[in-house]
Amino acid sequence: MSINIASAAGAYTDAIKRMAEATQGADGGAVKNPVQSFGDVLAQQVTNLESTGKASEAAATKAAAGQGNLVDLVTQVAEAELMLQTAVSVRDKVITAYQEIMRMPI
Numbered sequence: 001m002s003i004n005i006a007s008a009a010g011a012y013t014d015a016i017k018r019m020a021e022a023t024q025g026a027d028g029g030a031v032k033n034p035v036q037s038f039g040d041v042l043a044q045q046v047t048n049l050e051s052t053g054k055a056s057e058a059a060a061t062k063a064a065a066g067q068g069n070l071v072d073l074v075t076q077v078a079e080a081e082l083m084l085q086t087a088v089s090v091r092d093k094v095i096t097a098y099q100e101i102m103r104m105p106i
Contacts, residue, residue: 060077
């Protein structure tokens with residue numbers, strides 16, 4: 001399984017931009033508590049993954065019924081596949097990090 005580096009870098013850049021926008025108040029000042037926990041960010045991304053999967057399934061159902069656009073279907077499926085690959089990659093990195101921590105001498 002290979003991951004497109006350009007897509008991953010673009011997703012990272014988009015996430016940083018969204019985080020920067022979230023830290024700005026309505027008047028352009030900083031929000032008092034912009035920091036989210038890792039668990040909150042992870043939960044948000046899982047929710048995004050779930051909604052992308054549902055959108056992909058809905059596009060496939062429409063295409064099977066002859067009502068959907070084939071280009072939209074392929075786009076939705078590719079997006080869902082990329083998000084799933086990213087989630088699996090993050091999971092693997094977390095497991096590897098945990099294993100490394102467990103191997104550390106005390």
